[in-house]
Amino acid sequence: MLFRGTIAIAILATFAANKTYANDIDVQFSGFASLTLSYTDDSDIGFASSYSNVNESGFSATRDSILGGQANISLAKNWDSVVQLVIQDHAFKSFDNFLELAFVRYRPSRNWAIRAGRLNSDLYLLSEYPYVGYAYLWVRPPHSYYSFANIAGNFDGIDVEYSKAINDGFLRLKLAYGSSTAKIQAYNDDFFIDFDNLTTLSATYSLDAWTMRFSLSRSNFGDYKLTALDEFITALDLVPQSIWPQAQSISNKFNTKGNSIEYAAFGVTYDNNNWLIQSELGISESDWIIAPSVFSTYISAGYRVDDAIFYTGFTAAKNRHDVVEVNSPIFPPGTPEQFSVPIQQLAVATQSSVQITNVHQHSVNVGVKWHFSDRLVFKAQLDRFDIKPQGAGLWSLSNPADANKSNKVHILSLNASMVF
Numbered sequence: 001m002l003f004r005g006t007i008a009i010a011i012l013a014t015f016a017a018n019k020t021y022a023n024d025i026d027v028q029f030s031g032f033a034s035l036t037l038s039y040t041d042d043s044d045i046g047f048a049s050s051y052s053n054v055n056e057s058g059f060s061a062t063r064d065s066i067l068g069g070q071a072n073i074s075l076a077k078n079w080d081s082v083v084q085l086v087i088q089d090h091a092f093k094s095f096d097n098f099l100e101l102a103f104v105r106y107r108p109s110r111n112w113a114i115r116a117g118r119l120n121s122d123l124y125l126l127s128e129y130p131y132v133g134y135a136y137l138w139v140r141p142p143h144s145y146y147s148f149a150n151i152a153g154n155f156d157g158i159d160v161e162y163s164k165a166i167n168d169g170f171l172r173l174k175l176a177y178g179s180s181t182a183k184i185q186a187y188n189d190d191f192f193i194d195f196d197n198l199t200t201l202s203a204t205y206s207l208d209a210w211t212m213r214f215s216l217s218r219s220n221f222g223d224y225k226l227t228a229l230d231e232f233i234t235a236l237d238l239v240p241q242s243i244w245p246q247a248q249s250i251s252n253k254f255n256t257k258g259n260s261i262e263y264a265a266f267g268v269t270y271d272n273n274n275w276l277i278q279s280e281l282g283i284s285e286s287d288w289i290i291a292p293s294v295f296s297t298y299i300s301a302g303y304r305v306d307d308a309i310f311y312t313g314f315t316a317a318k319n320r321h322d323v324v325e326v327n328s329p330i331f332p333p334g335t336p337e338q339f340s341v342p343i344q345q346l347a348v349a350t351q352s353s354v355q356i357t358n359v360h361q362h363s364v365n366v367g368v369k370w371h372f373s374d375r376l377v378f379k380a381q382l383d384r385f386d387i388k389p390q391g392a393g394l395w396s397l398s399n400p401a402d403a404n405k406s407n408k409v410h411i412l413s414l415n416a417s418m419v420f
Contacts, residue, residue: 038414045387045396063089132417250354274304
């Protein structure tokens with residue numbers, strides 16, 4: 001509702017600007033694209049660069065390929081607007097899911113800016129260009145850190161920014177408020193989840209070769225749409241507490257009602273002469289078991305040699321709390337099997353559901369980025385992922401039993417990224 005209202009305001013502002021400042025209106029179009037061929041060496045484990053995209057194993061030309069376009073519209077003095085579409089291999093395909101940005105901006109002075117509409121979240125170092133592969137080292141942003149970031153990469157709302165040169169550096173502060181709906185798939189069904197009352201505060205400071213960003217965010221989990229989850233929660237609620245006391249507490253963990261997520265992140269980039277070093281650290285605290293509390297980080301270092309940058313990196317993600325241990329139901333003597341067996345099966349399914357959402361992995365990569373021209377780069381990258389037992393929450397397992405063992409996956413990727 002907020003987003004639709006903002007679009008209406010933007011249309012009215014554009015109309016007013018057209019009447020009053022017709023000579024000031026200017027529209028500029030730009031685009032970006034990445035074509036990636038990749039191969040994973042485990043046919044039982046599906047990989048996707050983000051929660052929103054299709055998980056695939058083996059060869060793929062779609063999981064990391066992207067086509068994007070952007071219109072920058074100068075409406076009038078101090079007013080402008082941006083619209084950005086990004087086509088990628090989302091599991092849920094709709095225009096709304098491909099619309100990354102659509103906002104109107106007002107600059108009352110040189111130091112202040114106010115935006116309303118669909119905005120980037122500003123939580124990460126790559127928040128302003130996460131899909132422009134030309135702009136960063138890797139074939140894809142670090143998986144352990146950015147795979148979940150995709151579903152919180154934009155929101156519908158408003159933000160206020162203050163920026164100012166301080167000594168030899170530049171400071172930017174931003175406060176944002178709004179809501180977002182993640183549209184993904186789970187169990188071959190559409191899975192929508194609302195993030196309500198999303199509030200973010202971020203600070204970015206640039207000085208010479210250094211850029212640092214700190215951000216804090218909080219959101220309530222709102223309504224969701226997933227038939228399998230509804231049925232699962234209902235089944236838990238129907239279990240008598242005398243037989244399985246833990247069923248109700250587990251039901252509350254899977255239900256979004258009253259649950260929230262908090263997130264803090266810090267990132268730093270050093271880009272000077274031949275060296276390019278970047279690192280980010282994120283900590284989340286969540287009451288909802290499907291989006292558990294996670295510590296994630298990466299560090300990447302690149303070295304320039306003529307038109308090429310050779311790079312390597314390390315990423316890691318791990319649950320911050322212990323995995324929930326599911327207790328077995330206890331049945332009174334003489335309980336009929338037609339009553340006990342379904343509850344026992346539910347307990348087994350619950351244990352699997354608890355385990356499959358947990359995250360515990362690390363990876364290393366090596367690669368090269370070659371600047372072919374001012375608008376085209378080529379990349380080659382090899383990743384090795386070490387997925388710990390009960391830690392495959394960022395992957396798709398064809399066999400649920402694989403969640404209880406360690407897995408190693410290698411991904412080889414060849415990429416061409418361009419801007420136009």
